[in-house]
Amino acid sequence: xxxxxxxxxxxxxxxxxxxxxxxxxxxxxxxxxxxxxxxxxxxxxxxxxxxxxxxxxxxxxxxxxxxxxxxxxxxxxxxxxxxxxxxxxxxxxxxxxxxxxxxxxxxxxxxxxxxxxxxxxxxxxxxxxxxxxxxxxxxxxxxxxxxxxxxxxxxxxxxxxxxxxxxxxxxxxxxxxxxxxxxxxxxxxxxxxxxxxxxxxxxxxxxxxxxxxxxxxxxxxxxxxxxxxxxxxxxxxxxxxxxxxxxxxxxxxxxxxxxxxxxxxxxxxxxxxxxxxxxxxxxxxxxxxxxxxxxxxxxxxxxxxxxxxxxxxxxxxxxxxxxxxxxxxxxxxxxxxxxxxxxxxxxxxxxxxxxxxxxxxxxxxxxxxxxxxxxxxxxxxxxxxxxxxxxxxxxxxxxxxxxxxxxxxxxxxxxxxxxxxxxxxxxxxxxxxxxxxxxxxxxxxxxxxxxxxxxxxxxxxxxxxxxxxxxxxxxxxxxxxxxxxxxxxxxxxxxxxxxxxxxxxxxxxxxxxxxxxxxxxxxxxxxxxxxxxxxxxxxxxxxxxxxxxxxxxxxxxxxxxxxxxxxxxxxxxxxxxxxxxxxxxxxxxxxxxxxxxxxxxxxxxxxxxxxxxxxxxxxxxxxxxxxxxxxxxxxxxxxxxxxxxxxxxxxxxxxxxxxxxxxxxxxxxxxxxxxxxxxxxxxxxxxxxxxxxxxxxxxxxxxxx
Amino acid sequence: xxxxxxxxxxxxxxxxxxxxxxxxxxxxxxxxxxxxxxxxxxxxxxxxxxxxxxxxxxxxxxxxxxxxxxxxxxxxxxxxxxxxxxxxxxxxxxxxxxxxxxxxxxxxxxxxxxxxxxxxxxx
Numbered sequence: 132x133x134x135x136x137x138x139x140x141x142x143x144x145x146x147x148x149x150x151x152x153x154x155x156x157x158x159x160x161x162x163x164x165x166x167x168x169x170x171x172x173x174x175x176x177x178x179x180x181x182x183x184x185x186x187x188x189x190x191x192x193x194x195x196x197x198x199x200x201x202x203x204x205x206x207x208x209x210x211x212x213x214x215x216x217x218x219x220x221x222x223x224x225x226x227x228x229x230x231x232x233x234x235x236x237x238x239x240x241x242x243x244x245x246x247x248x249x250x251x252x253x254x255x256x257x258x259x260x261x262x263x264x265x266x267x268x269x270x271x272x273x274x275x276x277x278x279x280x281x282x283x284x285x286x287x288x289x290x291x292x293x294x295x296x297x298x299x300x301x302x303x304x305x306x307x308x309x310x311x312x313x314x315x316x317x318x319x320x321x322x323x324x325x326x327x328x329x330x331x332x333x334x335x336x337x338x339x340x341x342x343x344x345x346x347x348x349x350x351x352x353x354x355x356x357x358x359x360x361x362x363x364x365x366x367x368x369x370x371x372x373x374x375x376x377x378x379x380x381x382x383x384x385x386x387x388x389x390x391x392x393x394x395x396x397x398x399x400x401x402x403x404x405x406x407x408x409x410x411x412x413x414x415x416x417x418x419x420x421x422x423x424x425x426x427x428x429x430x431x432x433x434x435x436x437x438x439x440x441x442x443x444x445x446x447x448x449x450x451x452x453x454x455x456x457x458x459x460x461x462x463x464x465x466x467x468x469x470x471x472x473x474x475x476x477x478x479x480x481x482x483x484x485x486x487x488x489x490x491x492x493x494x495x496x497x498x499x500x501x502x503x504x505x506x507x508x509x510x511x512x513x514x515x516x517x518x519x520x521x522x523x524x525x526x527x528x529x530x531x532x533x534x535x536x537x538x539x540x541x542x543x544x545x546x547x548x549x550x551x552x553x554x555x556x557x558x559x560x561x562x563x564x565x566x567x568x569x570x571x572x573x574x575x576x577x578x579x580x581x582x583x584x585x586x587x588x589x590x591x592x593x594x595x596x597x598x599x600x601x602x603x604x605x606x607x608x609x610x611x612x613x614x615x616x617x618x619x620x621x622x623x624x625x626x627x628x629x630x631x632x633x634x635x636x637x638x639x640x641x642x643x644x645x646x647x648x649x650x651x652x653x654x655x656x657x658x659x660x661x662x663x664x665x666x667x668x669x670x671x672x673x674x675x676x677x678x679x680x681x682x683x684x685x686x687x688x689x690x691x692x693x694x695x696x697x698x699x700x701x702x703x704x705x706x707x708x709x710x711x712x713x714x715x716x717x718x719x720x721x722x723x724x725x726x727x728x729x730x731x732x733x734x735x736x737x738x739x740x741x742x743x744x745x746x747x748x749x750x751x752x753x754x755x756x757x758x759x760x761x762x763x764x765x766x767x768x769x770x771x772x773x774x775x776x777x778x779x780x781x782x783x784x785x786x787x788x789x790x791x792x793x794x795x796x797x798x799x800x801x802x803x804x805x806x807x808x809x810x811x812x813x814x815x816x817x818x819x820x821x822x823x824x825x826x827x828x829x830x831x832x833x834x835x836x
Numbered sequence: 837x838x839x840x841x842x843x844x845x846x847x848x849x850x851x852x853x854x855x856x857x858x859x860x861x862x863x864x865x866x867x868x869x870x871x872x873x874x875x876x877x878x879x880x881x882x883x884x885x886x887x888x889x890x891x892x893x894x895x896x897x898x899x900x901x902x903x904x905x906x907x908x909x910x911x912x913x914x915x916x917x918x919x920x921x922x923x924x925x926x927x928x929x930x931x932x933x934x935x936x937x938x939x940x941x942x943x944x945x946x947x948x949x950x951x952x953x954x955x956x957x958x959x
Binding site for chain 1: 844845846847848850851854890892919920921923926927930931933935936937940941953957
């Protein structure tokens with residue numbers, strides 16, 4: 132039972148094996164594109180293998196069985212006994228789904244449900260070489276070894292084996308040590324056609340190699356076992372085991388065989404100069420021959436290599452563990468404390484600027500540098516590559532394309548881009564929705580595409596890059612694109628705009644209409660994208676992350692969705708403003724420009740106060756009337772500062788009393804009684820020690836305008 | 837006895853470490869593949885090596901060969917940890933100089949037995 136296992140180890144296993152599973156899903160989809168990539172096949176094989184190994188210790192038998200069957204399939208595949216095809220992929224992906232489901236169960240401290248028997252049976256069927264009937268007698272794993280055991284390729288015959296043994300007895304060691312390897316191998320039981328070794332066999336092998344009950348370093352150098360014993364041992368080892376497994380006894384015998392049953396020549400073999408060629412000779416052999424394929428394929432395929440920074444070759448330095456697992460809660464706490472420190476720094480800076488003391492100035496400047504470094508260092512610890520989210524997409528796109536009978540290839544860029552862990556998690560759902568949307572609504576069916584002169588397979592490109600203090604995510608498809616006219620019409624039908632207003636919308640504004648609640652141009656909600664979150668939810672979600680979403684489309688060419696999110700949620704650059712004697716913080720992402728305005732030069736359009744800046748018209752809002760008590764009916768001043776803020780494509784002007792300047796603030800949630808106050812994202816403590824409210828621009832406008 | 841545990845899967849290293857600890861071997865170090873293990877072995881004065889077989893980077897097999905080829909390490913006892921007792925694999929390992937093998941999953945008792953057997957042979 133899983134529950135008996137050491138809880139800590141179980142948690143470790145869940146985390147680490149979970150990473151492997153994530154990678155597996157990516158690799159499996161990759162495999163469909165590159166079915167012959169042996170690096171990939173090896174990596175997948177090892178993935179299942181590793182999960183199985185860990186699960187074995189934790190007695191998660193259901194998990195072991197499923198992984199074992201899947202692993203066998205990939206053993207066949209990587210030995211080129213079978214080709215990857217769509218049916219095989221379906222079965223393997225189903226197996227992975229099952230493994231993931233079991234993982235969930237284990238995570239919830241439930242006993243994992245075994246995979247359905249049909250699935251295991253299907254996997255086992257696939258684990259037979261193609262055209263299994265003719266070759267099934269030969270166990271798959273023995274192939275690489277048996278075909279390559281000898282330098283000239285073929286299997287060793289009994290006669291040859293005898294000769295080898297004779298030669299081994301003869302004494303000229305440098306000649307025989309190469310054949311001695313296959314000889315021992317042969318003796319160990321190749322004749323049974325089984326490929327697993329028993330302990331007995333192994334012991335025998337060791338006896339052969341090192342002398343009975345002895346051990347002497349690299350064995351082949353003294354491969355001069357007494358002939359009768361070797362032969363006997365070989366026979367025993369071979370015939371005793373009716374199966375592929377080696378027993379302890381067999382292993383002992385093998386050791387005896389390998390090291391010579393008689394006296395074990397301990398130092399002699401390595402010391403004697405004449406034997407160094409003998410010693411070196413067997414070494415390259417197994418490398419080049421016995422397991423050629425996994426050997427060469429291993430390095431580039433390494434599934435872990437991508438996740439870990441490459442370990443620099445450490446020369447004689449005691450390495451030790453370089454990583455520690457830390458609960459994210461602890462990181463959150465540290466981040467929070469750094470946030471407080473930033474506030475104190477801001478306060479000190481303000482005080483320092485007021486004082487004349489040069490020492491003070493220096494100290495504060497120092498504190499500033501250190502705090503900034505600390506802040507970015509702590510932020511680094513919370514960073515995760517966006518790959519965490521992107522990794523899901525190949526599978527999502529594959530399954531969706533298959534069910535919609537579309538041909539879609541997914542291209543991803545910048546998977547290594549790092550962003551805050553919370554953001555990675557929060558972005559996951561919206562991104563999945565957008566990608567599904569691209570495949571469902573964006574990419575046309577292959578026939579339609581062909582008629583339009585496009586390649587049958589559509590492309591969805593997903594990219595991430597860091598731009599200054601924010602991350603830009605792009606989801607682009609080369610599908611049908613959107614028709615702004617259609618969207619205008621729809622907007623009028625839905626009563627969102629009247630005809631006049633709709634006609635005045637720019638194309639870009641039209642595209643962004645799809646983010647409006649209840650706006651869907653598909654008359655029939657498709658099974659795929661109509662479920663769960665809509666585009667309006669996506670937009671709200673991105674907004675909650677202080678992000679922005681924008682959409683660009685060209686009819687017939689495709690659609691591109693751009694998402695900008697800050698690197699972190701905890702600390703936000705803002706523009707501090709004053710309304711009356713109360714300070715407010717405007718998120719800097721929203722701020723476009725600031726200017727001084729003669730308020731008598733405003734115009735009234737559609738009953739709304741507007742200003743014209745460089746031939747563009749912006750609605751003007753006196754937010755003081757909304758946010759400061761007793762200001763609603765106040766006479767407006769003749770001159771004021773105006774801040775132009777943007778939400779998506781919409782830009783408006785806010786009239787403010789005073790501009791204080793840019794300040795990095797730590798967002799503190801509002802108290803429970805105030806939570807959900809429209810227009811307010813939270814609060815913070817300013818450099819002068821006062822409390823400032825952080826304005827949530829979209830919700831402010833929604834509520835008041 | 838100072839033991840080096842080599843496995844690319846850190847959970848597995850921890851499992852083996854705990855099992856060894858249960859057997860009274862508390863002086864253990866870990867490495868995540870042959871490439872990082874080898875320099876440690878060369879400088880660390882280890883008495884025993886427990887290595888996984890199937891690892892990316894430098895496999896257990898390559899590590900074993902490198903150990904046997906090193907003048908100072910050629911007598912270091914090596915226990916290989918493997919998922920199956922595949923004959924070819926183990927024969928090849930024995931030829932390359934492995935002292936013993938243990939099949940996953942195993943208990944502390946099995947591990948103890950394997951270790952004892954190895955040291956029986958050496959003494």
